[in-house]
Amino acid sequence: MDSLQFEIARFLALKAAMRQRTTYQQVGEAVGWNHPNGRGLGAHLEVILHYLADKGLPPLTTILVRKGERHPHEDAMAYIREVLGDIDIESIQQEVFDFDWSLVPELLPEATKLPDGREVWLTSFWGFDPSKWGCIGFADESKRSRFLSQSKPGVLVAIYVTKGKGPEDMRGKVVGVLELSNEAGHAQNYISGDRWREKELDPDSKGKWLHAVKATRAWKVIPEDWQRVEDIFPKAYSSAHPEFIGASGVKVSADEAEKLLQLDVQEVHVYGSTQAADPTIQTLDSALTPSRAIPPPAEPYTVGETDGPKFLYILELQGDISAYLGCSPEDVEDKTIIKVGFSKSPLARKNQIQSAYPDGSFKWSVLFPSPIPDQPPYANAKIAITGEDAMKKRLVDEKARSLGGEFFLAEDWLVHKTWIAGNFAAKQAQDETETETKQT
Template identity: 35%
Template sequence: MMSPLDAINAEPPNVWITYFDGFDPSTWGFVGFDTDGKRKSFLRRSQAGVLVVIAGSPQAKPEEKHQIIGVLQCSHEIGVDRDYMPSAAFADKESNPRSRGSWANAVRVVRAWEVSEDSRMHIRDFASETYKGTNGQHIGSQGTPLSIYEAKRLLAMNLREIEVFNCPPIGETNFAPAEDVLRPSRPGPTSQSPTEHREAEGPCHVYVLALSGKPGIFLNDPSARGKIVKAGFSKAPEDRREAHNRHIPVGPFQWNVLKSTEAEGRIAFPGSIQGKAAEAAMIAVLDRDGRSLGREFFLAEDGVIEEAWKTAIEAGEKT
């Protein structure tokens, strides 16, 4: 699947624009079309990983109308609207006369970013070549691809990644320049979210957590192969496993320590400098040869995981 930055820099860009009444991918994890024909046209003219820029529709909140409020990354997985919404959100959709029965031909969203209020742009300024004022209904009903100049305007915005329905949790994030935020995954400070706990500086171990259960079911993607993994470093990898499992219900999907320098009997790295170097090297391989699921999470085959692990050890030992 094409990465966000590759989508922007492609010729032509793999970037589209459409209207939404609001922006909440945690309850609306899809881009919907009124007809299967419109959906097929979108899929035929885009590639998996396509970015869809969201402008506030005339029905959006006053401060969001015609403003660029978010960005979605779509797979080419298709379904119906209720497949990608919590049951309560679907009930709300069907109880609203405006949305009842509409936009049911769904394309799944896998990542999402909201635009900071201070960097929002009016659609006529952002999509100055595509938006003509008279084609707003067309843009809203089936979307329109952007020119390379328009797509690159995303890089001037401040974004922050937010959660998408039925995708791995990402925790707390901050607004930052789009070029940094849109990178597939990146190592960060030891604690970035409520599910992570800041640890004292000192010796640390590199680890890979693997999620049990079938990845195709967890990701709602029958084509998914390999393991869902998380790369990281910690004073105690087993504690990280427990911390992640506390935030998901008991069931077929549980985190396990797949690899750790501690389990292999290796001496701990002296501190976070070495831990971050090892984590960054591991993420680089997983990003290149696997599928990014946001932040330190990836879908990867066993061979890719092995290569990433060896690269991480070498990087940590050389730092």
């Protein structure tokens, strides 16, 4: 095997030692492989499979699955069966998990503090805004003591929004993750003044959750990856009544924690912390790794996220844009303020931009794509940049008013034409890249 194949095999061995399946995206982020769906990895995985078979070792590649799945895709299973015959995949995966990979020096997992050694817990909030609420609160001292006695500093707590309260689009969904210290104190110490006042003025929350544990880091799950709590944590969620989960928290098993690690997240600031948040959009697994093996993109690229599959997007500023621009309504008739760009998550990018605005009547929304597809259509940032450049060129060529950077004032018809032009250019670039890949 070559160095890349050994690197992939070591990563798989690390996951196996942690009794976790892994995904093509996680392998890609670990070794710097940026093509969506692992395209091109198959040849390397086949070499690894043969290498392991020749040495009489369990087949590590059987724990490599698509996001959200337990077994390899049928295409991958065809290669696996060619080497291993007609196997029971669950039994084979269990064999991989049971094997002591520390006995294979060339595949010895590299030392890492995270995420192994951590536990994951589950609890519920009425929302998720760590920048103003930097703790987890318990109803009484006994519940907090239970949590502290059963956890260690650095424990991760997955947060889902209660089904009866909170923003409607978040209810019942896992929307964030907190890393907790073992510092205990009164909740007011870890909540911003305005948010504390709001809490204490609400009869439903006044005087509640005062026994707190301080958070040290936090990540928001990108909206495209919000999932129902019972889908991500079926065992943990069904292990106790929702009221108990919200009041005391429950532990999450290793196999369910694996699903959490696959979600794309964005680190956010924690109230009271002096530590800077890394806004890179990446899997939680990668966010918890001290140093990622992802090379910086070769092209100029300012979006805070790892390379890999991308959406093009057009955001629209909603509100009285004549007032915003300081001109008459006639000057902006049938026009709109837009921002063009690309991202792993148009919704997260929209929220990031909106967070820089004071609360008011001007709100950004995702105009395109609508609806947002389940999977990003473009393989990487380089291809997406081609689409973004085409959108900018179309706007400039048609004399749209530049408002700086990627922001423009454009007529409605031009916005639609711009979207078409960007996707045409990106699709063309992707087709050319795939043709070149096949030829090599």
